[in-house]
Amino acid sequence: MxxxxxxxxxxxxxxxxxxxxxxxxxxxxxxxxxxxxxxxxxxxxxxxxxxxxxxxxxxxxxxxxxxxxxxxxxxxxxxxxxxxxxxxxxxxxxxxxxxxxxxxxxxxxxxxxxxxxxxxxxxxxxxxxxxxxxxxxxxxxxxxxxxxxxxxxxxxxxxxxxxxxxxxxxxxxxxxxxxxxxxxxxxxxxxxxxxxxxxxxxxxxxxxxxxxxxxxxxxxxxxxxxxxxxxxxxxxxxxxxxxxxxxxxxxFGTGTVTRPEDAVTQMLPYIEAHLTAGGKLGQITRHMLGLFTGRPGARMWRRVLSEGAHRPGAGPELVLEALRQIAPRDGLQQTG
The missing domain is CATH 3.20.20.70 (Aldolase class I)
Incomplete structure (x- = not known):
């Protein structure tokens, strides 16, 4: 740096x-x-x-x-x-x-x-x-x-x-x-x-x-x-x-506005690597609960992650399931 x-x-x-x-x-x-x-x-x-x-x-x-x-x-x-x-x-x-x-x-x-x-x-x-x-x-x-x-x-x-x-x-x-x-x-x-x-x-x-x-x-x-x-x-x-x-x-006067939906999909390889190394899904998803605060579906997003992250075998599929609870915005189709 x-x-x-x-x-x-x-x-x-x-x-x-x-x-x-x-x-x-x-x-x-x-x-x-x-x-x-x-x-x-x-x-x-x-x-x-x-x-x-x-x-x-x-x-x-x-x-x-x-x-x-x-x-x-x-x-x-x-x-x-x-x-x-x-x-x-x-x-x-x-x-x-x-x-x-x-x-x-x-x-x-x-x-x-x-x-x-x-x-x-x-x-x-x-x-x-x-x-x-x-x-x-x-x-x-x-x-x-x-x-x-x-x-x-x-x-x-x-x-x-x-x-x-x-x-x-x-x-x-x-x-x-x-x-x-x-x-x-x-x-x-x-x-x-x-x-x-x-x-x-x-x-x-x-x-x-x-x-x-x-x-x-x-x-x-x-x-x-x-x-x-x-x-x-x-x-x-x-x-x-x-x-x-x-x-x-x-x-900072540079770059573009990002979307939390995109961040979720970009997190999936990171999550997979963490799980492969012996980590637990909840160690990551606990930080993601507030990503859609105020958005339709945010409560279900939090619920799916909170209730499912600690179950045996929970992985990226659970995150995608949670993401499907979020209503598309600005005419964009939901990712995943």
Whole structure:
């Protein structure tokens, strides 16, 4: 991948989401958009370096441009993990400073690191020295009783000083005490204006905004307002066609609008290969359930896949059966 591939792709990205953005999900998303930047689930530096779990770096070359998100707080260990990611071919290494889960807090990484900007800067600097690809950060605007207007500029100044040129900011605080990870995605209020002000303070820093964004219309509005990129999470997972099918022409100014029906048929050889290698159909089809959200037949599509994917012998034929439940659109005949 060209060194600047991730920078161009970061105009629109799909957020790293634990248990969701695995390699099968990313393969599907790539079929819907050629240019959108995709992220792995968070992989801990300890798992790679101490646990030697290098299988966590597996992905298909077809997923590019794809970035690796790391979790950790030991600069030396993160540097080794970043080098492993670069050697695996990822186009960017991203440091998680935003996840509020209990497991992340106990490991002293994720959102709790918002309280230690100097340590984050050390981590970024060590990772930068270890690789030639971009090292980026995904953060919150603050945690707990921090005052975002005060702590976020200092945090950004620290990581910029360490060599970070791109950051994705989830425009909510994270409450490490009193809210669950799920509640942290919804309850803390969004402060988009603060993120916009950060662009004014750091004009040379590539800033992507994240949090509560559910449409390409919103994404275009943020880009037109002067932000460099938009990162979309749950909306892209639950209704991928609405976000990704028109992303290439609308956000990147190239390519054509794709069809989820075509993505389904293009997934069939991938599914066959996965099953031949000993995988299970449900490991892939669970990411496909939202493909036809809002379309006539979508409920039956989900039902056929959900009820049938775990049955012995289930394979591509089941996916085609589910696809036949979707009503043709725009006068096109149904595939399969």
């Amino acid at each position: 060209p060194k600047n591939a991730a920078v161009k792709a970061a105009r629109l990205s799909i957020a790293p989401m634990m248990d969701w953005t695995d390699r099968h999900c990313r393969y599907l998303h790539r079929l819907l958009s050629t240019h959108t930047l995709l992220y792995t689930e968070m992989v801990t530096s300890a798992a790679l370096v101490r646990g030697q779990a290098l299988h966590l770096l597996d992905y298909s070359q077809a997923e590019h441009p794809v970035a690796l998100q790391l979790g950790g707080s030991d600069p030396k260990e993160l540097a080794v993990a970043a080098r492993l990611g670069a050697e695996a071919g990822y186009c960017e290494i991203n440091l998680n400073v935003g996840c509020p889960s209990d497991r992340v807090q106990s490991g002293c990484f994720g959102a709790v690191l918002m309280e230690q900007p100097a340590l984050v800067a050390q981590c970024v600097a060590a990772m930068q020295r270890a690789v030639s690809i971009p090292v980026t950060v995904k953060c919150r605007i603050g945690v707990d009783d921090q005052i975002p207007e005060e702590v976020l500029p200092e945090f950004l100044a620290r990581i910029v000083g360490a060599g970070c040129e791109r950051v994705s900011i989830h425009a909510r605080k994270a409450w490490l005490q009193g809210l669950s990870p799920k509640e942290n995605r919804d309850i803390p209020p969004l402060d988009y204006d603060l993120v916009m002000r950060m662009k004014g303070l750091f004009p040379n820093l590539h800033i992507s905004i994240n949090g509560g964004i559910t449409s390409l219309d919103q994404a275009e509005a943020f880009l037109e307002a002067g932000l460099d990129g938009v990162m979309i999470g749950r909306a892209a997972y639950h209704d991928p066609a609405a976000i990704l099918c028109a992303a290439d022409p609308r956000i």
